[in-house]
Amino acid sequence: MRSLLEQYAPHVYRFALRLSRDPHAAEELAQETFVRAWRGRRRLREPRAARVWLFQIAANLWRDRARREGRRRRQLVPLADDHAAATIAPERQIDDREDLQRALEAMESLPSRQREVLYLHACEDLALAEIGRVLSISTEAAKASLSLARKKLRRQLRDICRDRFPTA
Amino acid sequence: MNHAECDFLDDYLGGWLAADQAARFENHLGGCPACRQDVERQRRIDRLLAHGAAQLQPAPASLIVGIEQRVRHESRRRKVRWACGAAASVAVALAAGVALLGNLPDTPAPVRPIAPRATAVKPIVPRDDVRSADAPPGPVPTSPAEVLVTLKDPSAAILLPVETRSPNVSIVWVCPTVKPARPAGQPADE
Numbered sequence: 170m171r172s173l174l175e176q177y178a179p180h181v182y183r184f185a186l187r188l189s190r191d192p193h194a195a196e197e198l199a200q201e202t203f204v205r206a207w208r209g210r211r212r213l214r215e216p217r218a219a220r221v222w223l224f225q226i227a228a229n230l231w232r233d234r235a236r237r238e239g240r241r242r243r244q245l246v247p248l249a250d251d252h253a254a255a256t257i258a259p260e261r262q263i264d265d266r267e268d269l270q271r272a273l274e275a276m277e278s279l280p281s282r283q284r285e286v287l288y289l290h291a292c293e294d295l296a297l298a299e300i301g302r303v304l305s306i307s308t309e310a311a312k313a314s315l316s317l318a319r320k321k322l323r324r325q326l327r328d329i330c331r332d333r334f335p336t337a
Numbered sequence: 338m339n340h341a342e343c344d345f346l347d348d349y350l351g352g353w354l355a356a357d358q359a360a361r362f363e364n365h366l367g368g369c370p371a372c373r374q375d376v377e378r379q380r381r382i383d384r385l386l387a388h389g390a391a392q393l394q395p396a397p398a399s400l401i402v403g404i405e406q407r408v409r410h411e412s413r414r415r416k417v418r419w420a421c422g423a424a425a426s427v428a429v430a431l432a433a434g435v436a437l438l439g440n441l442p443d444t445p446a447p448v449r450p451i452a453p454r455a456t457a458v459k460p461i462v463p464r465d466d467v468r469s470a471d472a473p474p475g476p477v478p479t480s481p482a483e484v485l486v487t488l489k490d491p492s493a494a495i496l497l498p499v500e501t502r503s504p505n506v507s508i509v510w511v512c513p514t515v516k517p518a519r520p521a522g523q524p525a526d527e
Contacts, residue, residue, distance in 0.1 A: 174401045182396035196400055203404040204411055269389040272382050291386035297351075316347040323378050 173219070174203070180293065181223050187288040188231040190277065198234075202227040221295065224303040228285070232305075268329050275325040276318075283318035286311050343372055350379050 181202050185195035205226050206213075213222055276287055285304055289295045295303070300311040342365040348354050349362045366373050488494055492514060499508040 171401070171405075174404055178401050178404060179391070179396040182400055183390055183394050186394055192397070196397055196403070199396070199400060200404050200407050204407050207408045207411065265385070268381070269385045269392075272385045273389065276386065287386075288390070291383050292390040294387070312351070312353070315351065319347060319350065319379060319382075322382055323375055326378065326382060329378060329381065 177220060177223055178203070180220060181227055184224050184288065184293065185227050185231070187285055188227065188281075198227055198231060201230055205230065220293070221299045221303060224289065224293070224295075228303050228305070268326075271326060271329065272322070275322050278325070279318050279321060282306075283314045283321070286314040287318040287322070290315055343369065346372055346375055350376065 178199060182195055182199040185198040185202070186192065189195045189198055202223055206223055209226075213219060276284055276291075279287065282304070286300055289300045289303060290297075297308045297311045297315070300306075300315075301308045304311065306314075342362060345354060345358065345362050345365075349359060354362060366376065488496075494514060495512045497510040497512060499510060501508055
């Protein structure tokens with residue numbers, strides 16, 4: 170149980186953070202997700218699908234909650250700068266930290282569906298079919314949302330590390 | 338710039354093109370600096386997001402402990418609920434069984450003989466204060482089932498016999514009647 174939690178809890182928390190944009194709500198949502206998963210643990214036939222299954226529970230919980238509350242929280246997630254530099258090469262640290270922060274902020278500014286699809290694809294490396302299952306949408310809808318999200322991100326981050334992309 | 342080919346940029350980035358289409362798009366990249374720049378930019382964004390999110394937003398330390406506590410609580414709650422359900426089921430089954438046995442038509446209810454019981458019960462003798470002064474002493478009941486109650490003043494109370502299931506038990510409600518108010522000035526005792 171402990172090892173499973175250590176393996177999946179951070180992923181579920183970060184996905185919950187994408188959904189809620191509020192660290193407290195994300196922690197609450199992640200806890201509730203694992204309680205629900207524990208209740209329905211017999212339904213998980215394939216342990217390799219655990220991550221997608223947990224994301225699915227979190228997304229459903231969040232959708233239900235948002236429907237109940239009639240609104241979604243709008244607070245932006247504060248970036249934990251202390252951890253940013255941990256694994257990034259020192260010579261590119263400052264540029265990369267700035268770019269990373271901008272990329273995350275750009276992702277946060279996307280509409281909820283695009284943000285969720287982009288996060289699951291770019292950060293959790295899920296396939297389109299898996300994203301569709303998590304968010305209860307078709308693969309085509311996931312693909313369309315991902316394309317839109319990427320276009321918007323490229324537009325917002327046009328000048329990202331401009332020196333690395335000299336205009337001819 | 339070939340706009341028709343540029344439209345395949347996202348499909349190419351997503352790896353959704355067939356091998357021949359991908360090769361055609363890569364040929365296009367050679368002659369389209371805008372698409373080349375977009376591809377590089379998108380790859381950099383993807384790299385940043387893939388490595389960065391986990392670094393920037395670690396789960397709080399309290400998360401796993403909190404989950405374990407909630408799961409333990411849930412487990413306890415379920416056990417208690419299960420035990421209560423089981424106890425309730427057993428109680429209902431017992432009650433149903435008892436009711437069924439009591440209502441079986443073939444098994445008559447055990448009837449206690451009256452006579453032995455009557456010897457054990459002290460016969461009810463009407464009290465002197467409720468016996469009419471001029472009334473004859475009346476027959477002394479020989480059996481508890483035959484009780485004679487006489488009132489000194491027949492208008493003082495109404496006797497209501499209550500039907501009982503047991504032949505050994507007789508219940509009579511004695512409801513005192515309300516006397517009319519005494520006229521003013523009349524002494525309490527005459």
